Amino acid sequence: MKTIGYIIQKEFRQIFRNKAMLPIIFVMPVLQLLILSNAATFDIKNIRLLYVDHDRTSTSRALINSFDASDYFKVMDRASSHAKAYEAMENGSVDVILEIPNKFEKDLSLGNVTALGVYINAIDGAKAGVENVYVNQVVQSFSKQVQLKYLSSAGGTVMAAKVASVPAFWYNKELDYKTFMVPGILVLLVTMVTLFLSSMNIVREKETGTLEQINVTPIKKYQFIIGKLFPFWVLGLVLLTVGLLLAKLVFHVPLVGSVALLYLFTAVYLLLILGMGLLVSNYTDTQQQAMFIAWFFVVIFILLSGLFTPIESMPGWAQKITYLNPIRYFVEIIRMVMLKGSGFWDIARQLSIIAGYAFALNVITVWGYKKTR
């Protein structure tokens, strides 16, 4: 026990003597959270809309106005013809073209079906999908107004029974993407920093030759491994704390669930990440190699985490891979606990999966570590 304590003490000394370490612990999370959370939003605003109005009536103008009134659209200009509008799309100065047909007002007043032309630049498929939804929303609310207008002016007695869906966004009422992204980015941060630092740390002892010196001492493997990794476990929890404070104070992300539960999960999760770091350092000889391998895994983990693209929209085989991805579970958990207020039994399944992975990985790694003695 005394030996482990002394190794930990030595490790902390080295960590704090490393000039890059304090910025990594305190500046990196702040920057990453501030920049990424604001930048990585799925909200699409300022959609540039160009319209071609063949009708030129008060109704068509009213439609344009309702686009203009929306936060999402920026009505650019009127194009004289479809060809002109298409040209603008070609050179990339507009995102959406709205073409209002001739006799638009007349058809509407007669209760005929009329079709609007909507052309969306779909180079970015995800963005185009969202734009389509927004266009539909504006058009639908517009057509509702128009219908009411003509129905009442016709003095009709029968009000068409309308079924309107009123979406309610639970756990994130304003559908604020920051609320959604900040916890996820915090997960990335905790994972990346602890994985990189721990995988590089043991390799560093190999690189400087001190591992050889350590190996001729009576230190036992478990003492050495615990002594080396414990500081990064603490570091991971410190990072979580810094991140949670930022989330609360800067982003006002609600913290509905139990903070203790978050720490419990993170504590177990970090065992898995540190085991991975140890595994990487087992099979590498230099910090550079360790860094590359750790990066490789982190990139895959991030893209398959469900943070930037929903897991439900991945192909089946990719969804299966995500079951191996620790970040996936952590992202799920942190959102559940922070936003939804999930309790221990709600996350027990994920917690036991992570605990199982952590146990299995560490057994394999320590076993491999002994073999390469």
Added chain:
Amino acid sequence: MQALRDITFEVKPGELFGLIGPDGAGKTTLFRILTTLLFADEGTASVAGMDVVGDYRDIRKAVGYMPGRFSLYQDLSVEENLDFFATIFGTTVEENYDLIKDIYIQIEPFKKRRVVALSGGMKQKLALSCALIHKPKVLFLDEPTTGVDPVSRREFWDMLKRLNSTGITVLVSTPYMDEAELCNRIALIQEGELLVVDSPENIVANHTDSLYKVAAKNTYMLIKDLKDFKGNKSVYAFGEFIHYTHSNSDFSEERLGEYLEAKGHEDIKIVKARAGIEDVFMALSEKKGTEV
């Protein structure tokens, strides 16, 4: 690749034993096996009466090892490194201070300084202190004097002698033949095989070939001509002289002198000399070469 082949030797308690051979001879591999860092494919070895495989834990408590490459924590201070190694060996600096006092006192004024800022000589003294702090029975030093200036080398050997006199068995490896005579006994090693194990005096005394130091104005031509001289056994440059041995007793300095004069050499000097360790090493490794 086989680094070591059929090696058998014994070091007596309290000896200062030198393992001498050129780079790549297998010295480090042998040390790594003896300090339990590597397993040998075959054979057995014991250190301080303990088997290097079965009793590796006990060996680690009983030996001190100073690797050829400096390997202490550069970002910790002198004091912190020493404390660290003392603690992981379950002892304290105070407990064994006597043993390292002579060495450590020279670097003590810099004990707050980080190791990265120390000179080569000071680093070496610290490494030795760290290897000694748990009062090992056997001390392994892998090429401690490689790349060290002559004065520090001398000093380092003096320290070793003093340590050795306190009863610690010391195994030291070196590529420098001139350090051989500072050891009680030595083993000459070449390409993973031992050439001879004995005291330096005996090794030299048992060497029967007569050795001649030859010099002339044009050294390059001299080597060439000596190699053409009928009956030559070995010819190699050694400082300003060429060391020459003859294959049979049918040799006289006069005959060689006449031969060289006939070849047009000037300022010819031929002196009979006493063979040194390096001469023996050359002779033995050459013999080994012809046997294969």
